[in-house]
Amino acid sequence: xxxSVSKQPSKDTEASKLERWASIISGGALVLGxxxxxxxRGILMAAAGGSLAYQGVQKKSTLKQVGEAVGIEKTILVEKxxxxxxxxxxxYSFWRQFDNLPKFMRHVKxxxxxxxxxSHWVANAPLDQSIEWDAVIVDDQPDRLIAWxxxxxxxxxxxxxxxxxxxxxxxxxxxxVVMEYExxxxxxxxxxxxxxxxxxxxQIGDDLSRFKQLMETGEIATTxxxxxGA
Amino acid sequence: xxxxxxxxxxxxxxxxxxxxxxLNPRDAIIKVTSTAICGSDLHLYDGFIPTMQSGxxxxxxxxxxxxxxxxxxxxxxxxxxxVVPFTISCGSCFFCERDLWSLCDNxxxxxxxxEKFYGHSPSGLFGYSHxxxxxxxxxxxxxxxxxxDVGPLKVPDGLSDEQVLFLTxxxxxxxxxxxxxxxxxxxTVAVWGCGPVGQFAIRSAFMLGAERVIAIDRVPExxxxxxxxxxxxxNYEEIDPGEALKEMTGGRGPDSCxxxxxxxxxxxxPISLYDTVKQAVRLESDRPQxxxxxIAACRKGGRVSVPGVYGGFIDKVPMGAxxxxxxxxxxxxxxxxxxxxxxxxxxxxxxxxxxxxxxxRLPLEEAPRxxxxxxxxxxxxxxxxxxxxAAAV
Numbered sequence: 001x002x003x004s005v006s007k008q009p010s011k012d013t014e015a016s017k018l019e020r021w022a023s024i025i026s027g028g029a030l031v032l033g034x035x036x037x038x039x040x041r042g043i044l045m046a047a048a049g050g051s052l053a054y055q056g057v058q059k060k061s062t063l064k065q066v067g068e069a070v071g072i073e074k075t076i077l078v079e080k081x082x083x084x085x086x087x088x089x090x091x092y093s094f095w096r097q098f099d100n101l102p103k104f105m106r107h108v109k110x111x112x113x114x115x116x117x118x119s120h121w122v123a124n125a126p127l128d129q130s131i132e133w134d135a136v137i138v139d140d141q142p143d144r145l146i147a148w149x150x151x152x153x154x155x156x157x158x159x160x161x162x163x164x165x166x167x168x169x170x171x172x173x174x175x176x177v178v179m180e181y182e183x184x185x186x187x188x189x190x191x192x193x194x195x196x197x198x199x200x201x202x203q204i205g206d207d208l209s210r211f212k213q214l215m216e217t218g219e220i221a222t223t224x225x226x227x228x229g230a
Numbered sequence: 231x232x233x234x235x236x237x238x239x240x241x242x243x244x245x246x247x248x249x250x251x252x253l254n255p256r257d258a259i260i261k262v263t264s265t266a267i268c269g270s271d272l273h274l275y276d277g278f279i280p281t282m283q284s285g286x287x288x289x290x291x292x293x294x295x296x297x298x299x300x301x302x303x304x305x306x307x308x309x310x311x312x313v314v315p316f317t318i319s320c321g322s323c324f325f326c327e328r329d330l331w332s333l334c335d336n337x338x339x340x341x342x343x344x345e346k347f348y349g350h351s352p353s354g355l356f357g358y359s360h361x362x363x364x365x366x367x368x369x370x371x372x373x374x375x376x377x378x379d380v381g382p383l384k385v386p387d388g389l390s391d392e393q394v395l396f397l398t399x400x401x402x403x404x405x406x407x408x409x410x411x412x413x414x415x416x417x418t419v420a421v422w423g424c425g426p427v428g429q430f431a432i433r434s435a436f437m438l439g440a441e442r443v444i445a446i447d448r449v450p451e452x453x454x455x456x457x458x459x460x461x462x463x464x465n466y467e468e469i470d471p472g473e474a475l476k477e478m479t480g481g482r483g484p485d486s487c488x489x490x491x492x493x494x495x496x497x498x499x500p501i502s503l504y505d506t507v508k509q510a511v512r513l514e515s516d517r518p519q520x521x522x523x524x525i526a527a528c529r530k531g532g533r534v535s536v537p538g539v540y541g542g543f544i545d546k547v548p549m550g551a552x553x554x555x556x557x558x559x560x561x562x563x564x565x566x567x568x569x570x571x572x573x574x575x576x577x578x579x580x581x582x583x584x585x586x587x588x589x590x591r592l593p594l595e596e597a598p599r600x601x602x603x604x605x606x607x608x609x610x611x612x613x614x615x616x617x618x619x620a621a622a623v
Contacts, residue, residue: 085324085335171324202342213336217320217377218302219254221339221354226253226366226374229235229245229285 017046024178025145025163031178032079040077040180041159044149047139076181078200082208085172086215088164089143094215095162096146104210104220107203119148121158133158157182175211177204232618233287233370234597239277242288242601244594250366250374255302258378260314264391265292265369265594267614268316268399269425270492270539272605274358278493278515279541281343281360289369290316290356291398293391296382297372303379312382314375315566316399318354318365321380332563337376338363347542352563369597371618383570386578392585393577395615396430401584402569404430404490407537408438410560411486418442420475420484420527421461422520423491424452426587426613427537431488432459433582444478446471448496451610455586467498475527483529492538495519501546508545515542525551536561587613593620 021043024031084091094100098111098119109130112120117137125131133154139147139161147161160179167174213220235245250259268291273279293313296306306312319326323335334353338344343361344351354376357367366373375382385394404427411419419435421428424447435443436459445456446464453463462478464471475484493516496502501519508514524534525548534557552559576582589612592600600614 083324085322085327205345206342209341213320216322217256217336219256221337221363221376222253223339223364223366224253225251227231227233227247227250227287227370228283228366229233229237229243229247229287 014046017043021047021139025139025141025161030079031176032077039075039182040178041149041157041182044138044147044159044161047147076200077179078204079176079178080201080204080208081174081176082205082212083167083172083174084212084215088166088173091173091175091215092143092146092164095211096140104214105207106210131156175208177208179204231371232594233366234289234594234616235284236274236282236286236288237284240275240602242275242598244597245285247285247287247370250370250372252298252300253374254376255300256377256379257300258296258303258306258375258382259298260292260294260312260368260373260375260382261297262292262294262368262371262373262618263311264294264395265289265616265618266395266398266400267291267369267597267600267604267616269427270358271601273493273539273541275601275605276494278509279359279361280347281340281364283360283364286357286359286364287366287370287373288357289367289373290358291395291400292356292368292373293385293395293398294368294373296378299378305379306382306384310382311385313385313394313397313570314356314368314373315381315383315402315570316356316358317381317563317566318356318363318376319380319567320377321567326380326567329565329568330562331565331567333565340364355563369594369616369618371594381567383574386574389577390585392588392615393583394574396426396584396587397566397570397573397577399564399566400426400587401430401573401582402566403427403537403564404432405434405437405569405573406562406564407431407488407490407535408434408440410535410537411435411438411440411488411533413438413440413486415439416441417485418444418479419486419488420444420446420471420524421456421488421490422446422471422495422524423489423538424449424456424463425490428452428488428490429455429459429587429612430584431490431537432456432461435488436460437576437581444475444484449607452607452612455612458586472523472527479529483527483532485529486533486535487524487528488535489520489524489538491520492536493517493540493542495521495538497523505545514545516540516544518544518547522546522548525555525557528555528557530555532557534559537564588615590614592616594618595620 102108107123109122109124119135123131134151135148137148145163149159163176165174210220231249233247296310317332318337319331319334320336325333332353337354338351341351354363356365417440419440421431424445432443443461445461447453448467495517497519505517594616603609603611
């Protein structure tokens with residue numbers, strides 16, 4: 001398979017992508033507004049540069065190429081920020097331990113950590129199905145940022161980053177999550193679209209609320225299991 | 231256990247439901263010895279608060295005995311007698327740390343719903359719609375209390391349930407309403423609504439140094455109780471309160487105005503009819519008759535304090551008067567945790583005995599009748615206390 005990225009005409013040079021990445025991870029502006037039509041994944045890949053861990057990621061899966069060919073490709077892009085009343089270092093450490101994520105991410109069933117860079121993700125899908133992919137960390141800045149993307153062979157191209165930025169005036173840490181799912185079409189796309197429903201922002205927002213609750217109070221607020229009249 | 235459940239507009243029933251259990255480490259289970267019906271429960275009863283579900287257990291004014299604690303609760307033990315704030319607060323978020331307990335970031339599991347309505351979510355409340363958490367309430371034999379290491383206050387020996395029960399909501403609510411008036415010596419405070427919150431607002435205004443309080447209602451026994459609390463009274467069905475307030479304050483208007491009526495205000499005249507019709511067909515969620523009067527009556531540079539419950543949108547707010555008279559408006563669900571201890575001290579010192587308000591004491595089983603007489607102000611009803619274990623009382 002050829003490297004399809006290199007064949008695509010692009011206004012973005014790798015250098016400009018890197019510049020954008022630098023501004024994304026330090027800026028206060030809306031990330032998705034700045035991305036416009038560009039792919040988060042593209043910028044993340046540029047950020048990863050020539051790192052060995054990253055080899056092969058730029059190839060597109062066959063499924064994705066098929067999806068593009070028949071024009072049913074769908075991208076879900078989400079950006080959500082929450083302020084958490086804990087130090088950035090503590091939040092980063094908890095998140096960086098990926099097997100903690102299912103504690104507050106409702107749709108993530110498990111994350112298996114293979115090594116410092118690689119992990120295997122399993123998400124719940126409708127009808128007792130699950131969707132799995134391998135992810136690789138492409139940028140890791142302690143107490144500040146974790147960025148990841150799915151590997152080449154994943155059915156679902158998933159990329160994202162979480163950024164921890166101290167809020168002004170002792171107001172805790174602003175935690176921003178930006179995620180992108182490039183759906184290849186077909187059954188898997190339908191399952192993921194259903195997984196996220198009409199409003200992926202709300203689901204990511206709920207996950208972040210639960211993260212906040214866990215970090216600020218040690219538990220996640222619930223009414224599941226309380227009594228109710230018939 | 232027995233619990234008072236909402237099944238629809240004007241349909242509350244005493245159902246047998248499973249006992250509550252500990253769901254989170256910081257939970258406690260309380261055996262309820264006394265619980266009250268709040269005026270704000272009537273907004274649920276009348277079907278004006280969205281996101282209620284059939285079977286929801288009502289009640290947010292309750293107290294009782296600790297029967298079980300989760301592993302995260304070390305300050306309470308079995309048998310402790312506690313009053314429980316109606317607002318559920320974590321104690322560690324930005325807002326709780328700043329004494330803004332009813333704005334707790336972490337206690338509403340349905341925050342997304344409230345965010346759609348309000349932009350941001352307030353704290354969860356007991357028994358007050360899914361929008362505000364969907365927590366089972368305390369008009370029941372037992373209730374689960376989240377963040378029990380933060381909210382419940384142990385009651386010192388020697389105080390009866392009836393003396394401390396209203397620390398859970400209406401006393402702090404009336405007190406915060408008065409505090410929001412920034413009362414200065416010589417001030418006159420007008421209070422719309424002589425229901426339970428209004429009664430506490432009247433007494434709190436005096437505690438905080440008001441020289442005069444003018445109370446407005448139309449129910450004779452409520453006006454009489456306001457008068458007993460030291461207020462001058464106005465019956466709005468007999469006299470236009472706007473004119474009267476101006477005359478009674480030398481043309482200046484009251485320094486502060488408290489709306490302790492909220493979304494289901496009654497009034498007279500065409501604007502009142504307009505609200506009733508619009509609310510009935512759901513074009514307007516709330517009837518803001520009192521709020522309009524308060525803004526119109528308030529002196530220039532004065533304060534409008536709103537403890538009354540509003541849930542949604544209102545029409546015809548006299549914004550021109552508000553701006554050109556440079557008024558300040560303050561509101562919010564009550565930061566109960568902030569007021570529990572200081573108000574308990576006032577009760578202990580004998581400055582106030584909150585039980586003056588109670589007109590009806592009934593077993594829990596009679597809740598459906600209690601809701602009806604409270605709503606219709608039958609039998610001179612001002613405040614109902616329900617006893618879930620009546621035989622033991």
